[in-house]
Amino acid sequence: MPTLLEQEILSQPERIAGLLDAELEHIGRIAAALPTCDYALIAARGSSDRAAQYAQYAWGALAGLPVALAAPSLYTLYDAPPRLARALVVGVSQSGQSPDIVAVLEDARRQGRPTLAITNDAGSPLAATADHVIELHAGPERSVAATKTYTAQLAVLAALAAHWSGQPERLEELRRLPDQLAAVLAGRAAISARAGRYRAMTQCLVIGRGYNYATAYELALKLEELTYVMAIAYSSADFRHGPIATVAPGTPAILIAPSGRTLADMRALAGELRRRGAELLVIADDADMLALARTPLPLVDGIPEWLSPLAAVLPGQWLALQLALAKGLDPDTPRGLRKVTRTV
Amino acid sequence: MPTLLEQEILSQPERIAGLLDAELEHIGRIAAALPTCDYALIAARGSSDRAAQYAQYAWGALAGLPVALAAPSLYTLYDAPPRLARALVVGVSQSGQSPDIVAVLEDARRQGRPTLAITNDAGSPLAATADHVIELHAGPERSVAATKTYTAQLAVLAALAAHWSGQPERLEELRRLPDQLAAVLAGRAAISARAGRYRAMTQCLVIGRGYNYATAYELALKLEELTYVMAIAYSSADFRHGPIATVAPGTPAILIAPSGRTLADMRALAGELRRRGAELLVIADDADMLALARTPLPLVDGIPEWLSPLAAVLPGQWLALQLALAKGLDPDTPRGLRKVTRTV
Numbered sequence: 001m002p003t004l005l006e007q008e009i010l011s012q013p014e015r016i017a018g019l020l021d022a023e024l025e026h027i028g029r030i031a032a033a034l035p036t037c038d039y040a041l042i043a044a045r046g047s048s049d050r051a052a053q054y055a056q057y058a059w060g061a062l063a064g065l066p067v068a069l070a071a072p073s074l075y076t077l078y079d080a081p082p083r084l085a086r087a088l089v090v091g092v093s094q095s096g097q098s099p100d101i102v103a104v105l106e107d108a109r110r111q112g113r114p115t116l117a118i119t120n121d122a123g124s125p126l127a128a129t130a131d132h133v134i135e136l137h138a139g140p141e142r143s144v145a146a147t148k149t150y151t152a153q154l155a156v157l158a159a160l161a162a163h164w165s166g167q168p169e170r171l172e173e174l175r176r177l178p179d180q181l182a183a184v185l186a187g188r189a190a191i192s193a194r195a196g197r198y199r200a201m202t203q204c205l206v207i208g209r210g211y212n213y214a215t216a217y218e219l220a221l222k223l224e225e226l227t228y229v230m231a232i233a234y235s236s237a238d239f240r241h242g243p244i245a246t247v248a249p250g251t252p253a254i255l256i257a258p259s260g261r262t263l264a265d266m267r268a269l270a271g272e273l274r275r276r277g278a279e280l281l282v283i284a285d286d287a288d289m290l291a292l293a294r295t296p297l298p299l300v301d302g303i304p305e306w307l308s309p310l311a312a313v314l315p316g317q318w319l320a321l322q323l324a325l326a327k328g329l330d331p332d333t334p335r336g337l338r339k340v341t342r343t344v
Numbered sequence: 345m346p347t348l349l350e351q352e353i354l355s356q357p358e359r360i361a362g363l364l365d366a367e368l369e370h371i372g373r374i375a376a377a378l379p380t381c382d383y384a385l386i387a388a389r390g391s392s393d394r395a396a397q398y399a400q401y402a403w404g405a406l407a408g409l410p411v412a413l414a415a416p417s418l419y420t421l422y423d424a425p426p427r428l429a430r431a432l433v434v435g436v437s438q439s440g441q442s443p444d445i446v447a448v449l450e451d452a453r454r455q456g457r458p459t460l461a462i463t464n465d466a467g468s469p470l471a472a473t474a475d476h477v478i479e480l481h482a483g484p485e486r487s488v489a490a491t492k493t494y495t496a497q498l499a500v501l502a503a504l505a506a507h508w509s510g511q512p513e514r515l516e517e518l519r520r521l522p523d524q525l526a527a528v529l530a531g532r533a534a535i536s537a538r539a540g541r542y543r544a545m546t547q548c549l550v551i552g553r554g555y556n557y558a559t560a561y562e563l564a565l566k567l568e569e570l571t572y573v574m575a576i577a578y579s580s581a582d583f584r585h586g587p588i589a590t591v592a593p594g595t596p597a598i599l600i601a602p603s604g605r606t607l608a609d610m611r612a613l614a615g616e617l618r619r620r621g622a623e624l625l626v627i628a629d630d631a632d633m634l635a636l637a638r639t640p641l642p643l644v645d646g647i648p649e650w651l652s653p654l655a656a657v658l659p660g661q662w663l664a665l666q667l668a669l670a671k672g673l674d675p676d677t678p679r680g681l682r683k684v685t686r687t688v
Contacts, residue, residue, distance in 0.1 A: 038430045039383060046585030056415050061424035066385060068412030071400050073554045077605040080405035085382045086430050203547050203574045210417045225586040230547045232576050241390030242569040245678040261421040334589040
């Protein structure tokens with residue numbers, strides 16, 4: 001009997017296809033209906049905050065819209081909500097329950113700003129607070145670790161970027177994505193066979209840049225939740241500003257390096273890490289990049305860089321699942337975690 | 345002969361006093377001269393990016409100004425700078441040399457936006473690009489790890505918040521700070537005596553929230569650079585969303601918990617961590633909070649929460665220095681790092 005987590009990881013191509021069928025036109029109507037704003041403020045926690053990080057690149061590059069990540073503590077702890085003139089205010093939450101995220105949207109309404117909720121529960125307090133609601137259509141997520149709701153959030157944020165870009169080919173690329181995600185997951189047996197090698201790993205670096213900065217953080221979070229490995233995420237740019245000092249022979253490092261504008265920088269970093277003796281696991285489609293890895297985690301050709309975070313997270317999710325199993329851990333119920341975390 | 349790092353750590357109270365003498369009025373004139381903006385976009389890397397994180401809270405809470413952290417890769421890798429209407433654009437960089445930070449300010453000028461550089465080098469490319477320049481007056485930083493330039497950046501960002509707040513007592517609090525910083529450093533011998541206990545530590549959690557979210561990240565960076573420990577920073581809110589699963593008996597965790605709005609939440613987290621058997625190091629002034637620690641890292645009474653990041657980082661810097669010495673490492677020249685990192 002496969003674990004819930006395995007079922008949910010493998011369901012992602014179909015879920016994304018269903019989401020696009022159900023919501024892509026609705027998202028287009030919302031994108032057109034929202035008033036012009038000078039920037040977006042996104043409130044989110046945990047994996048949803050990683051999705052917001054993706055929006056910083058997707059909305060910035062495709063729609064020219066600057067994205068600020070909200071500091072919910074300003075609302076709940078300091079009673080000092082900032083002025084939100086000219087902001088579009090967005091809450092991203094699987095459950096739609098976290099009081100601090102709801103507080104940011106409530107304040108935005110008081111300030112008369114347009115609000116958007118992206119959530120898996122249209123009946124949640126977050127959805128009730130927002131002017132517009134986009135549902136994730138991911139079905140109930142029964143595993144504690146977020147997988148299918150994370151990629152669904154990325155798909156919604158990508159769809160908004162595509163609509164705002166005014167470039168019809170972006171929507172076409174998005175529609176082709178589910179088949180590409182299925183093709184990536186079809187290669188999972190090779191990853192399963194490698195998981196045992198990392199059974200004794202206690203710490204790990206996860207490095208990505210640009211669109212995949214978010215992927216690095218999300219995979220670090222999956223490794224922490226599922227395998228109790230201390231995983232540290234960095235952008236390759238920040239990594240060279242100090243943390244590279246931690247690398248010693250044998251240090252495991254997962255590099256997220258799909259084809260695109262970040263590939264040259266990631267390849268240079270891979271070289272530096274190999275000279276220091278690091279053990280590289282590489283998520284990539286480029287054969288030369290994969291050849292630098294001790295453990296290649298292959299993607300498929302033809303995924304545009306702006307959508308690569310939806311694909312690149314999959315081999316990492318699968319690795320985290322297999323590593324949990326190799327360590328004898330229960331991937332569905334990590335120690336001391338609940339599905340809904342209510343932070344104030 | 346004390347290391348350069350020791351000299352630079354101990355120089356901070358005097359450097360901050362000198363900075364306030366030299367720049368506080370000048371900062372007031374800049375604060376008044378800048379046009380009203382709807383939000384600030386701050387571009388920074390490494391420790392400077394941690395200082396920008398502090399501004400997100402200080403400018404948000406005291407001045408009502410939302411802060412977005414720039415994604416420099418949008419400029420340098422993706423050739424897709426976002427629209428910056430209504431934004432104040434700020435570059436924070438010790439050296440003022442990093443091409444990606446300069447690129448953000450150059451684009452802001454092209455878009456006709458007001459720009460501000462905060463740097464230790466008034467002759468740097470960053471300073472040359474900006475409308476307004478605030479110097480750090482930290483003197484040459486000869487150690488690779490940033491200490492005195494980091495607290496100087498915090499002081500400048502705090503001074504801007506104080507001026508914008510329109511509350512004269514905030515400026516008074518800032519002027520009292522150098523003596524309080526000296527009092528914190530006066531307690532350093534007790535920290536030196538504890539460093540040997542952590543000689544074999546390979547990983548460590550560092551947790552703070554609100555104003556001290558930045559402190560957690562900055563201390564994690566110091567531990568990585570100076571002691572090669574894999575240190576992971578979290579806000580206490582995000583920590584409960586998954587990473588808490590990594591905590592096992594003996595896991596070292598540094599908690600940054602000065603008096604203020606975050607103390608109750610940090611105390612609750614300390615209880616959870618103790619139940620899981622974590623080894624707590626606690627930076628705090630509150631006696632009850634310090635009593636929860638295996639290793640207390642005391643602050644002094646009376647530091648207002650909004651300025652506490654300048655004080656709370658000091659025991660952590662000192663611990664990182666002493667731990668490097670206890671491990672036989674050279675704190676002035678960590679392996680493989682250069683003082684100026686030029687990222688594009």
